[in-house]
Amino acid sequence: METISVEALYKTIPSLTEKEVIIDVRTHEEYDNIHMTPSLHIPLDQLDEQLESLQTYNTIYFLCRSGHRSGQACKLLSPYLNASLYNVEGGLLEWEHQKLPTKNQ
Numbered sequence: 001m002e003t004i005s006v007e008a009l010y011k012t013i014p015s016l017t018e019k020e021v022i023i024d025v026r027t028h029e030e031y032d033n034i035h036m037t038p039s040l041h042i043p044l045d046q047l048d049e050q051l052e053s054l055q056t057y058n059t060i061y062f063l064c065r066s067g068h069r070s071g072q073a074c075k076l077l078s079p080y081l082n083a084s085l086y087n088v089e090g091g092l093l094e095w096e097h098q099k100l101p102t103k104n105q
Contacts, residue, residue, distance in 0.1 A: 001074040004086045006095045009061055013038065019058040025073045026064050026092070034104050036063070036095055044069045044076075051080055063088040063095075 004012075009022070016022075016038070024031055025044040035041070042050050044064070054060065060083050062070035067090050074085040088095075096102065 001071065001078060002084065002086050003089045004061060005089050006098055006100060009063075009086075009088055010095075010098075010100050012061075019056070020060075021057050022061045022063055022088075023073070024063050024092075025069050030065065034092070034096075034102050036092065036100065037103050039063060044073055047073055047077060051077075054081055054083070057081075057083050059084045059086070061086045061088055064091045066093050067091045 022036070022039040024035055024039045024041045025047065027043055028041075031041045047054075054077070060081070062073040062085065064070040064073075067087060070091060071087045074087050078085055090097070092102075
């Protein structure tokens with residue numbers, strides 16, 4: 001599992017291709033409350049149901065609140081995906097701490 005800082009991920013966003021995705025693995029309630037864009041929302045406990053659709057990506061950045069669940073997502077999926085998997089260090093807490101843009105609902 002590789003890691004990426006929130007700053008590095010933010011700088012990557014403008015050049016994301018259709019083969020790269022940011023996946024937020026928090027709960028529906030957490031995601032609805034606040035999230036960063038662009039991100040695809042797939043709760044951690046539903047990732048296994050999405051294995052086939054995730055096969056299309058070459059690079060996947062996993063994001064959660066603090067970096068713990070996104071790390072679990074990387075470990076869970078690494079045996080099944082050929083993509084490069086990244087855990088976003090510090091998660092959304094660090095994203096907000098760095099005052100990077102979020103979407104509130």
